[in-house]
Amino acid sequence: MRRQLPDYFNPDHLADSGATIEGIWPKARFDRLLNIPELVPGDIRLKLRFSRRVSGNIVIDGRILAELQLFCQRCLQLFDWRIDDDVHLLVAKDEQEPVQDADYELLPVDDERNVEMLQLIETEIIVRLPDYPVHAQISECDQKMLRQREDTDANGTSGNNPFAILKQLK
Ligand SMILES: [Zn+2]
Numbered sequence: 001m002r003r004q005l006p007d008y009f010n011p012d013h014l015a016d017s018g019a020t021i022e023g024i025w026p027k028a029r030f031d032r033l034l035n036i037p038e039l040v041p042g043d044i045r046l047k048l049r050f051s052r053r054v055s056g057n058i059v060i061d062g063r064i065l066a067e068l069q070l071f072c073q074r075c076l077q078l079f080d081w082r083i084d085d086d087v088h089l090l091v092a093k094d095e096q097e098p099v100q101d102a103d104y105e106l107l108p109v110d111d112e113r114n115v116e117m118l119q120l121i122e123t124e125i126i127v128r129l130p131d132y133p134v135h136a137q138i139s140e141c142d143q144k145m146l147r148q149r150e151d152t153d154a155n156g157t158s159g160n161n162p163f164a165i166l167k168q169l170k
Contacts, residue, residue, distance in 0.1 A: 079140070
């Protein structure tokens, strides 16, 4: 059984019917991601397969695919950043049940044991964000911008935050 990505889902119901959900989440709906200054979100494709273990805990295995853009912290230009990664989540049978599984990330559920899809997807992107996004090679950076930034640093007029410069350029 295959279904489109719902806004909310109940892992218990999906696990008991052995469901797989799959679809594309449009970038316009990402409130949290749109507020991250170094990130330009893109549409995200997600596939999740639900099953229940003998212990009663639910495992969700899937894949996340996204074409995003990040601002390089060296030259302040956008570069393409692709996510193509496995997703392994686990929902405990009940709140009291301690779950330890190195391969699975614990997925929190609300009081009615539902999960908000938007929150799940945004979290999966945020945990994969690099700490310091830069072009893979310095040669890929905008060389003119690098020189300009060096000059600004030498004059002592720039702060530590590269986005201060970005604002000046706008
Ligand atoms: Zn760069």
